[in-house]
Structure formats: structure tokens, C-alpha cells
Amino acid sequence: MPADLPRRLAVACGMLMAMALPGGAATCERVDHDGQGYVLCEVGAAQEPALRLWQDGPDGAPLRNFANVRRILGPDEDLSFAMNAGMFHADYRAVGLLVIDGVELSPIVTGASRDNFGMLPNGVFCTGGDRPFVVIETLEFAETRPDCRLASQSGPMLVIAGELHPRFLVDSDSRYIRNGVGVAPDGQTAWFAISSRPVTFHEFGRFFRDGLGVRDALYFDGSISRLYAPAVRRADFGRSMGPIIGLVQPGG
Template structure:
């Protein structure tokens, strides 16, 4: 009898878990990846020094490297000329300097932060004020605001906020995996931060708003347009 009861409880828990997963995927495009198992890069310009701008052009650039684009998402805010807003590092080179000024707009909502990848494929998200430049940093993009800090939702967010928009962000799970999220419908900052927290992230960074796009063919989510600055792409060797 005890075995049957345990089995039934397991089935119920599985059903609830599956239902929750379907609900999440109905609201968000979700992609989890280990930076140790897949190639994660930040992109801005192609080899001819032309700004890529769209996911379609990013895909073409990646395929030119004999790689397959598995996932892509815009990777932070940008200036009117499509240059990165704030710090941008690519292939260990600082192409845009860090922005520690105060200003208006989401980028400056306190605190903003930096997402970066090191030479040994470790991913980090830090508040801008805690960031220290290092020759070990291969890629970095600055954006804001921070969604999660040490497992806590940014205190400037309000649960019942009516400030709703399409939003995307990146978080880091306890095992070091990256979690990229794009809302399929308008959400508040609090809702997005809460999703990262419930998913197990300790730190997460907002990337951008209504202009955001994602490319995830394995889930039949293919957005190839856009007019961006920095993009984040995950690729694998072509077979």
C-alpha cells in the first residue's frame, strides 16, 4: 500500500512539474546552456567591421565560421548608432568603456551590472560598482538594471507595477549554467526577476525591452529580425 501511495504521489508531483514547465514556456522563451559545453560569444560587427544589427546577419556570420547557431538574443542596450551602451569587451579587447555615470532610462536604474565570460569559460554577473577589469575577461556587456543580487530581487521593483513590457535578461544558475529568458508577453521587472529567482539563479541582469528578439529553432521560436548593437550567440560546430 505504501509503495502504491508513493507512486501516486510521484505521478502527481510529475504532473504538477510538467504543468508548471508548460506554463513557463507559454510565457517565456527559455534557454539554458553550459558555457563549458557550447561556444558562447558576444557579437557586434562582422569581419568587414560592419555592424551585424540583426539575428539573420548574425546567423550568416556564425555559419561563415562553419558553425551552427543554436540560440541568439540581443545582449544589452545600445546607442542610436548601434554601438554598445556602456562596457563592451570582445576577444579580450575593450571596444567601449564602462559607464559609471548617472542618467535616465532603464540602463541607469540602480544598480546596473555587467555580464561577462572569462578565458576559461566561466560566466559572471556583477553590479557595475563591483566590477574589476582583468585580462582574463574575453567578453563583457554592460546593461541594467540588475534583476537579482545574491538571490534577492532588486528592491526598486514593485510587485504590482503597471510598467509592463517585453523584456529579456540573463541569469546564472548555481551549477554555472547560463539561463537566457525572453518574455513572450509584456511583464514587469518584478515578474522577470521572480522567474529567474524561482529558476534557481542567484544573479541576473536585464538586457533590454520591447525591441528584444530571440532565436531558438529547437523550440520553433525563430525571430531573425532586429536592429541591435550587441548580440549573444551560442553555437556548435557544423556536422
């Protein structure tokens, strides 16, 4: 990896914020790290109120895709970007903790399991509390119960206090399109990323830790990872999703 790549990625992220449109919109951009391509969407503290988390529509049925999310937006609202935001059951409801607008719709799950969600330590992405954004390890979250306007639990953690998850293997042959979220150390910025090609957990974790300099990052999913980002002409369809997170901008 070039020695100045973290600095170049930081500059690129700064450009994203400079390019942000009025009223809370964010611009996503394609970036490279260690030979792998990613789409990176940056959300700053001032944009946190425009970040939304969806599971069900007004009729109580799971939304399942970006087209349905766009249909329920107001006449003066546009979707800046969106991605799947955690693992889900067969009925498309969240596997673990889900908080939307301060209301807990699904409880936290603290036990281990054989799937990726239960590859401990896993964690929670939380917004709108004491800091605009935070990724917290699940057991710590369960003990401290921070206030969250939005929260989604998933797993495994990609980066934990600056270290990669201990079960990630450099020579792993498990590759998927993967997506997740990392938070700046000061909690003022959240980075949502998805790989452009299949990557390993180790490669994806290094992107957040080494490329973006985050100390905590959380995996959302792999086999169904999807992104809607008109700024990079990307709209992934074809698979139904559970929880979906996205940024809403004024429009119409």
C-alpha cells in the same frame, strides 16, 4: 506559485543539458512560471567557448540582426540560439562595457541615468574568467576588473545577491517582452531567457530568482527584445539590435 515549481524548472533545465547536441549546441525550451511563459536557453560550463558576442561584421558595420550573424558564420557552423545582449546607441554600438574575445570595445559606464540602463544597480555579464559565467554589479566590476573573454554591461540588475532590484514594483503596469541572463550560484551555468508575452520587471526578476534559483541576474532589454531559437521554431526579426550573444555549433 506551486511549491514544487522551482524543482520542476530545475528538472527542465537539466533536461536541456541532457538534450544538448554534440559540439556545443544547446536546446532552448518553453517553460512557465507564475502564469507567464518564457523561452529558456541553458549554456553549461563546457559550452562557454562556443558562446559568442557580436557587434560589428568583418566590414566594421554593425550586424544589427540574426540573419547577418548567420551570414558571417563559417561554412561548418550553425547558430544554436541568439538574442540581443544589451542596450545600444543610435549607431548600434554598446552603451556600456563590451568585451569580445578579451578585447574591450566599449568602456564601462558607472553613473546613473533616467533610462533602464542607468537604473542602479546595473551590472555586467562576464564569461571565461575565473568562473565560466558571472553576473557582477557594475561598481564591483569596476573595482575588481575580473578577466572576461566576453562581457556585456546592461541594466538594471534583475536579481542582486538573491534579492530583487529595489525599484521593482509588484503592481507595476509597465509591461514589455523582456530578456536577460542569470547565472547559477556556482558559476557553471548561464540561463538566457525571454518572455513570451509582456511582463513586468518584478515578474521577470521572480522568474530568475524563484523559478531558476539564481542569485544574480541581469536585464538585457525590453522594447527590442528578440530571440533566434530554431529548437522552438522562433526567429524574431523586424527590429535592429546592437550587441548580440549566441551559441555556435558545428554544422554546415
